[in-house]
Amino acid sequence: MKVKLQHDHAELNGQMRDPSHLARPLPPDHGKKKSLEIQGIMSISGPRNVNGYRNQHESSWDTAGSNGYTRSNIGAKLDGYFDRRELPMYKDKPYSYAASRRKPWWQKWRFTGGILLLLVALLYWVGIFSSTSTRARVKDASKSTWSWSSKTAGLQVDWNDRRERVKDAFVLSWDGYEKYAWGHDGYHPTSKRGTQMTPGGMGWIIVDALDTLMIMNLTSRLTHAREWITTSLNYEQDQEVNTFETTIRMLGGLLSAHYLSTTFPEMAPLADDDQGAPGEDLYLEKATDLADRLLGAFDSDSGVPYASVNLKTLKGIRSHADDGASSTAEATSLQLEFKYLAMLTGEKDYWEKVEKVMEVVDDNGEEDGLVPIFIYAHDGTFRGHNIRLGSRGDSYYEYLIKQYLQTSGQEPIYLELWNQALTGVRKHLVTYSKKSDFTIIAERPNGLQSDLQPKMDHLVCFMPGTIALAATGGKTVAEAKQAGKWGKKEQADLDLAIELTKTCWGMYRTTATGLAPEITFFEINDPPRSEADRPSTPPADPTSTDASAEWKDDYVIKNQDAHNLQRPETVETLFYMWRITGDEKYRKWGWEMFMSFVNYTKLEGDAGFTSVANVLRVPPKLRDNMESFWLAETLKYFYLLFSPVDLLPLDSIVINTEAHIFPRFQLVRGLTTGWQRKPRDKEGKVIKSEKKALEDGGKQKKVPEEQKTVKEEQKKDEGTASKGAA
Secondary structure (H helix, E strand, O other): OOOOOOOOHHHEOOOOOOHHHOOOOOOOOOOOOOOHHHHHHHHOOOOOOOOOOOOOOOOOOOOOOOOOOOHHHHOOHHHHHOOHHHOOOOOOOOOOOOHHHHOOHHHOOHHHHHHHHHHHHHHHHOOOOOHHHHHHHHHHHHHHHHHHHHHOOOOOOOHHHHHHHHHHHHHHHHHHHHHHHOOOOEEEOOOOEEEOOOOOOOOHHHHHOHHHHHHOOOHHHHHHHHHHHHHHOOOOOOOEEEHHHHHHHHHHHHHHHHHHHHHOOOOOOOHHHOOOOOOOOHHHHHHHHHHHHHHHHHOOOOOOOOOEEEOOOOOEEOOOOHHHOEEHHHHOOOHHHHHHHHHHHOOHHHHHHHHHHHHHHHHOOOHHHOOOOEEOOOOOOEOOOOEOOOOOOHHHHHHHHHHHHHOOOOOHHHHHHHHHHHHHHHHHOEEEEOOOOOEEEOEEOOOOOOOOEOEEEHHHHHHHHHHHHHHHOOOOHHHHHHOOOOOHHHHHHHHHHHHHHHHHHHHHHOOOOOOOOOEEEEOEOOOOOOHHHOOOOOOOOOOOOOOOOHHHHHEEOOHHHOOEOOOOHHHHHHHHHHHHHOOOHHHHHHHHHHHHHHHHHEOOOOOOEOOEOOOOOOOOOEOOOEOHHHHHHHHHHHHHHOOOOOOOOHHHEEEOOOOOEEEOEOOOOOOOOOOOOOOEOOOOOEOOOHHHHHHHHHOOOOOOHHHHOOOOOOOOOHHHOOOOOO
């Protein structure tokens, strides 16, 4: 398919502000990679169980918090290494420091060396280097760190400095991957190796992190990434890949990189992607090539995409599990990506394919807008009755409101779907914990008339931020009120978002590591309370560090669910809540979360960060895997949370479920909503004529032969296992 390039962004609705004040021209030495602050982080060794941080005015990366070291471990040299006052922002360059600091002590003057030797001997004589003494000092430092946090709650915080800390973590992670697994789809930082999902690689980590590199202005690393994409990324591979994951991560990553590089040229500026340069359309050309291959997944009888697709044969492939059904969330979370590509290229086929899916799903007429988590591609009907907003259900609801926002409110059908679904969530899924009244979005595994299961995947924590986004459309609450777009419904929705955010924050506060588990259960009343029975008093505030705090009794974490995969959903919500409400507590919570990742997931040396096997134990057992969304989502949201609010304003963009940035645009170039909802009753079920109902009742549901037995002609690609899998 020939790409019809669209460089004129005048049609886009609400262009973002010129970021020239955020990204400065880079110096000639910008190609050097390791910044001094990252060298400092990597050089640190020590125990991994010190939970704390200090005021950046006292110590730039926490004298004793982030890695358990103290000043006595590395000495005054850290003062020079971590003096951030001289470090320019948005510069991908090394930090220059005095040559004398690079010299080992034994190369200095004999007099100085003699003094140091005498000092070392004296310290040794008093036992300062004993392991017991070191442990004691680390413990005391940790206590002083946390006491500082409580003492200085009212002091000015340098959020730009904290944002740079996030960049440090990203650079350490990226450079570890670059050193030990470059070009591989998976990175295992503990064993320092990479693995591939396809014979030639998909660029899983590289492409997923492109826009983060741009936003952080990491020019030299972006240059290396573009070189790999130019010379090594080839989708002509005889390999099955997951339709959803490949779309949100790879297609989304390429489209976001295209958008940011063309709309914000000052973000990590490169000459070869300037207008008229040979590489100007690299990202869009790769995106179009990939999208054309992914379209094969939609070649089903119903139009609902198959779970996987072969990149070379373009053949859609049924799921190897779940009776061949596709995940509902996966089938309905492709729309933002393909719609944006349709706007860029003028190819309506992209638009129509993904829009058809929404029509088929809605035509099932599920009660109160809540849909089961599996859907058959061959006939577009649901499999089972499991209703949840966690794995396999989550992003269906997320993309309802985001499709409405993406096209600048010109498709009200998606706002209607969102409002109906949110009402259904309130009616059927919202309940409260037993002792401390935390608001929960629970599950109905056997349908809306079945028992409520008080379980929340961490994935559900996208929902509070999405509710707040829907309430204001991306504007602040103050702006929404000033515009006359604020009423009882909006306030009630925001109140729900605030309480759910508190619940998700509690998932972090209740564990020994300060990191949330993959799944949390809750103690609830029997029978469960509904929203109509919501507590009249505010719920507990999960800020106490006391291990015996009563509110923690409501959180039930099972060992098999206690792992942490570096997921972004809670910090994503904190980002939205901060931008929309302006309440700085969300930034403070985010900083504490970030420090927990630093304390417990950073590996010794230069390999970077990894996921955790059990967040309930200190020190935790580590897993040997860095997820691509650690770079694409989690660290990006931390960075944006600590950034000025005019960096990527929410009312000008829409962010996909992998944190890739797309613009909002008008319905132009012949694009329009091509379907209408069928008439519904008050419960949202499709109203059928009496004749139609009799016909449907007499029909035997025909199941294709291929549906009866899951074929094994192709091996399931383990690397494309869904991010949303339980």
